[in-house]
Amino acid sequence: MIVKIGFEYEEDTVYLRCPAKVGRNIRKLQREFFSWLYDRKNDHPYWVPFGVNQDGTEEFGLSYNEDAFIYWLNNVRFKRGKKVAFIIKKPKYLPKKTISF
Known part of the structure; x- marks a missing residue:
């Protein structure tokens, strides 16, 4: 799909190729991805330090793009060794679903 x-x-648009089972649930998966991404307990490379607060504790923000979603799908959500999502340049078929970040 x-x-x-x-x-x-x-303005860039990216296309993701995935099995129909994944594509049918893509919005639910996107919500799960955001829960994972914004959970400070998860040590992933998308946390970016941006300063120190008044208590001297380092503060972090997020910097990510479609690669983060693909990484999460392939390595966190579906981690059985087989990649389920790939970025493609030009699809041969019209997309069945659309998501936004």
């Missing part, structure tokens, strides 16, 4: 990924602040 082809899924179109749009970005609010960018």
Whole structure:
């Protein structure tokens, strides 16, 4: 299945190829991804330090793109060694679903 990924602040459009089982649940998976991404207990490379607060504790923000979602699908959510999601340049078929970041 082809899924179109749009970005609010960018003009680029990315297309994701995945099995139909994954594509049918792509919005639910996106919500699960955000829960994982924003959970400070998860040590992933998308945390970016941006300063120190008044208590002297380092503060972090997030910096990610479609690669983070693909990483999460392939290595966290479906981690059986087989990749389930790939970025493709130009789809041969129209996307069945669209998600936005």
